Structure formats: structure tokens, C-alpha cells
Amino acid sequence: MTDGGIVRRISEIGISASLPELKPLPVFVGPSVGDEFNTVRSFLIPSACFRREDNSFDFDSSFAFDFDAGPLKELMALHPGSKLSIFGHSDPSGRDDFNKILAGRRAQSIFGLLTRDVAVWEDLYRNHDTQGRDKWGVRTVQIMLNQLKFLTGRADGTLDDPTRNQLKTFEVARRLPPAGFDGKQEISKATFKQLVTEFMDMVCTDDDARPFAVTRDDFLARGAGRDGKGDIQGCGEFNPVLVFAKAERNRLDQGTDHSERNSRNRPNRRVMILLFKAGSRIDPAKWPCPTVKEGVAGCKARFFSDGEKRRDNTATEREFAKTKDTFACRFYQRMLEASPCEAIVVTAQFGTWEVVPVIGVPASDGGLPPGVDVPPDPDAVAADAPAAPSLRQED
Amino acid sequence: MIEHIVRPGEYLSKIAKEHGFTDYLTIWNHPANAGLKARRHNPNVLLEGDTVRIPVRQTKEEARATENRHRFVANRKPLMLRLALEDAFLKPLVNTACELTIKGQTIKLVSDGKGKIEHEIPPDAQEASLVIKDPQASFNGLVIPILIGHLDPIDTPSGQKARLNNLGYFAGPLDQEDEALFRSAVEEFQCEHLGKADVDGIVGPKTQVKLKAVYGC
Numbered sequence: 001m002t003d004g005g006i007v008r009r010i011s012e013i014g015i016s017a018s019l020p021e022l023k024p025l026p027v028f029v030g031p032s033v034g035d036e037f038n039t040v041r042s043f044l045i046p047s048a049c050f051r052r053e054d055n056s057f058d059f060d061s062s063f064a065f066d067f068d069a070g071p072l073k074e075l076m077a078l079h080p081g082s083k084l085s086i087f088g089h090s091d092p093s094g095r096d097d098f099n100k101i102l103a104g105r106r107a108q109s110i111f112g113l114l115t116r117d118v119a120v121w122e123d124l125y126r127n128h129d130t131q132g133r134d135k136w137g138v139r140t141v142q143i144m145l146n147q148l149k150f151l152t153g154r155a156d157g158t159l160d161d162p163t164r165n166q167l168k169t170f171e172v173a174r175r176l177p178p179a180g181f182d183g184k185q186e187i188s189k190a191t192f193k194q195l196v197t198e199f200m201d202m203v204c205t206d207d208d209a210r211p212f213a214v215t216r217d218d219f220l221a222r223g224a225g226r227d228g229k230g231d232i233q234g235c236g237e238f239n240p241v242l243v244f245a246k247a248e249r250n251r252l253d254q255g256t257d258h259s260e261r262n263s264r265n266r267p268n269r270r271v272m273i274l275l276f277k278a279g280s281r282i283d284p285a286k287w288p289c290p291t292v293k294e295g296v297a298g299c300k301a302r303f304f305s306d307g308e309k310r311r312d313n314t315a316t317e318r319e320f321a322k323t324k325d326t327f328a329c330r331f332y333q334r335m336l337e338a339s340p341c342e343a344i345v346v347t348a349q350f351g352t353w354e355v356v357p358v359i360g361v362p363a364s365d366g367g368l369p370p371g372v373d374v375p376p377d378p379d380a381v382a383a384d385a386p387a388a389p390s391l392r393q394e395d
Numbered sequence: 396m397i398e399h400i401v402r403p404g405e406y407l408s409k410i411a412k413e414h415g416f417t418d419y420l421t422i423w424n425h426p427a428n429a430g431l432k433a434r435r436h437n438p439n440v441l442l443e444g445d446t447v448r449i450p451v452r453q454t455k456e457e458a459r460a461t462e463n464r465h466r467f468v469a470n471r472k473p474l475m476l477r478l479a480l481e482d483a484f485l486k487p488l489v490n491t492a493c494e495l496t497i498k499g500q501t502i503k504l505v506s507d508g509k510g511k512i513e514h515e516i517p518p519d520a521q522e523a524s525l526v527i528k529d530p531q532a533s534f535n536g537l538v539i540p541i542l543i544g545h546l547d548p549i550d551t552p553s554g555q556k557a558r559l560n561n562l563g564y565f566a567g568p569l570d571q572e573d574e575a576l577f578r579s580a581v582e583e584f585q586c587e588h589l590g591k592a593d594v595d596g597i598v599g600p601k602t603q604v605k606l607k608a609v610y611g612c
Contacts, residue, residue: 036612
């Protein structure tokens, strides 16, 4: 496993890369005269990676309102037959267990979006994160209606008349039973299905703004595991790519305004999609990661023996790409050891983009992608403008 | 008595053949090699630099009548190449077709119900290659180079590293030092095969016993 690979695209919201192909190591065996044998087991190594920072989500929410799948489509074309697995990460503030569940729900959300699986989203919509604050609620319906040009005005989660009226208009336009909102302020199954189906095609698109979707068969466990085991993981705050110096952490934690901390923590809030070699397949029962709905025990069982120390703040700031010692989860690190996708390529610091040099950018590709995306300005969302939920860099 | 210093890739059956012995046990069970036997346990997993004492060959005489045909059968255990094939996070590759190439010959084999294949090899075989022929297996079609007799004993870092690599706990190429990678591979193994309290990244006696048992030799 050597560092390197080819960075395909890089922008301030993410990075995609192909990893160096591993030739099988020679197998050193002892011949047998008795009953000895030699075990030869293959190992699972990603062939490509796609990391996206958190601007698909709102603060404390798992609702994916946008997913530019262009880089993923490109990687899947470059590595035909590859199998995917999604790893959600949150930043190191807040409780371990809350963050694990939130990160898992975000991975689940991206999985549902990519596979156009309404049932996966329905699970997130109906079953709130009872420990954390992730509740899809009315706001989610407003965002989707706005996206489909049924303009509810603000998407603030308040069930007001414009929202009720626009939902009714949508239901009539789509010849659905006009169920409206029920006593729990939720919409009917049929309406949810129609709304989500149309919304997903609008927000999960390729470079030409055409809908982009994959199937469960494109995933490592083929969607066969319980709660997506093997296909989606919530890593919580266990694997930060950036760990502040202790003094810095203390300074950032002070007071009630944590916007600077949240801004600095941005690279840590990310979704990583790994592509495994064509034909890779796993038995979900043997997969080390717990399901997205399980607690942190399964994660901690796979920690380095000094895992807690690794993710803890020390005298100096540490970046995974430089020190390789910030991930607590050994299983995750061993897959990502050689990956350029865990380098902090861009960090947002008070409005300026600081670009850190990256290894392995091919000159022929020109390095930076065409059209570096500019994140939408939250203030630019007018009261009656459609869609574009505000982006808050917090977790 | 000759002293034979083991070179990389040498194993006792091969050394025995070189010195004209049909049965490696003649050497292995010789009192002069008692120390080696106690230290290495497995005659075909020796370490470079080990000393094998080669006794003087004894000629065995068998009296038979002339003008007749007689069959003489050398009494020795066959030397086997025995592999257990597994897919990462999946299961043993049972009843799986594969091709073993050794000394220019390609042999078609099918693994048994436990994913094992075996094939008798000449006692001077050094290299082979294996190709799994199963579209369901993640290493389908991949040519896996096999170096016979290169496995070092379990109490050496190189022997531990090779077993970890073969078991899919990538610990780095044998000719490259990567302490952090090796330690993490050891911890992965300990995590999956020993208790939580045993995860320390150090290949102590308990880990050695387990690694040898899981690996198979």
C-alpha cells in the first residue's frame, strides 16, 4: 500500500480519486508433510474514493437536499463494476452516541437518494432520531415542494396555510388523494412517495444536470444486510481528519457562538463513498461495522488500542494526511491509509479558501475541476424564493 | 557429517533431496538435529541461517534372487502444497475451481467443502502460481504468486508478517519496514481472533500460537 493515486476532481466541497491498483503480494508458504496448511485470504481495498463535505445537509439534519453525483458517476465509469459503501462522519463536538446516529442517518439518506429508495427515506422521515435533534418534519416537505416549484415561501418547519395549500395543490396536480398533513404533521405515504420520487431526480444529478441513480446491486453488500449493514456506516466523530491543538480547542469551545469552531471543523463533517474492486462482495454478518442504528460499542471494538488518544486533542494540531494518527477506528484507517481522499484539500477560513497542495494531481486533468462550485449564500435566499435551504456550518 | 546452512526458500524436503535422501525424516529425526527440531517444530518452515546437520548416507542392502523382477518402494511421505482459500469478509471458497501452475505444468483443481486444495509437489519445488476461476470470488482471475518454502517460523517478524499478509491482514511487503502498518495488522488479527484485552499490536506468545493455528502452520 503506497501513497498516491490519481485525484480526479477536487473542489472546496469534496474530492474524488482513483487509488493505486494493488498487485497481489507473493504468498509465502510452507509445504506440508503432515496436516499443515496455508490460508490465503483476499483483502478488501478500495479502488476509488469520493468524499463530500457536509453541504448536502442542514445543521443536525440528515435530510439530503442536494447531491452533485457527477464525480461519483465519473468514478463508476472509470472503475466499472465497482461496489460502493458509504461512511458518514460528523465533527468532534457533541456526544459520541448522538453523532454516530446522525452520521449513520446521513449515510442512509445518501444511500436512499442514490438508489431512489423511497422506503429508506420514509424510515428517516417517520422515525426521528429520538436522542439527537434530527427530525425531518414539515421543513423537509417544504423544501421538497419548493424544489418542485410548489412555493410555500419560507422553509422554516412551521405548518402554515401556504404550506397546507401548496401540498393540496401538489396532491391534486398529481391525482393523489388529498390527504394533507395528519395529526403528527406528516404527509400520507402516497404523497410522500410521489414528492420524494420527483425531488430525488431533481437534486441527485450528474454533470449535465440529468438524474443520476444507482441500484442496490452497486453496493458492497447488495443491500442484503440488516439496516444496510456493509453498505452504509455511521462513523460519528471517531475519525476526524483534523484535530485541533488542545489550547485551540479550548478557545473555540468558549462562549455560545461556535461559528468559528464549526467553520474550522468543516472537513470533519463529510460523507465518504468508497468504491471497491469490481465484483467485491461481503457477508454482512462478517462485516465489522455496526449498523447505522446500533450504538457505539461495535465501533469502539474496532478502535486502535490507543484509539481514544488518537482522536483526542494534543499539544499540537494534527491532520490525518500528514500524521496518519487521528482516526480512532483501525478498520477504517486500514482501508483509507493510502487514500488521497482523506487529505484536507481545502479549508474554509472566514470566507477565504485556503488551498493546500495535493499529491498526485495529474497535469493532463488540469488539477482543479471545471467550475469550482460556490456554496450558496444563505442570506441570498429571499423570503419567497424557492428551495435553496440555508447552509449552516454546524454539527 | 555436513553442516547445511539454510538459505532463503529452503525447506527440509528440498535439502534432503539435494543431499540424496529420499526421506527427510532420516535427517529430521537424527539426534544431531534434535535442537533444530525442538526450535522449529515444522521441518518445512525453517529460517535462513539455521543449521541442518546432514548425516552420512547409509546404504540399505536387500538380498533378492537374480533373474527375477522385484519391486522396491521407497517409504516416504508425499510432500504436499495445501492451501485454504477464503474471500475477505465472506467465507471459504468451497467447491471452487482453480488452476495451479507448478514447474511449467498447469493442474485444474477444485477446492473441497472447507475451501482447501492440495496437490503433491516434487521436493524441490520453489514457485507456483494459483488462479481462482470463480466469478463470485473477489480474487477471480488474479494470478497469485506462491513462493514455496519461503515461510519463516512463527517466532520471527518475517514469519508473522507473511502469515498476516496471507490472511488478508495487510502488514506490508516483506522487504519494506512499516512499523505502524505491521502493528495495525497485528491488532486487527488480535481483535478478530483474541479477546479485547489482548489487542496490543505485539506478537507475544499467545498471539503467536493463535496466528499459527488460524493460518494453518
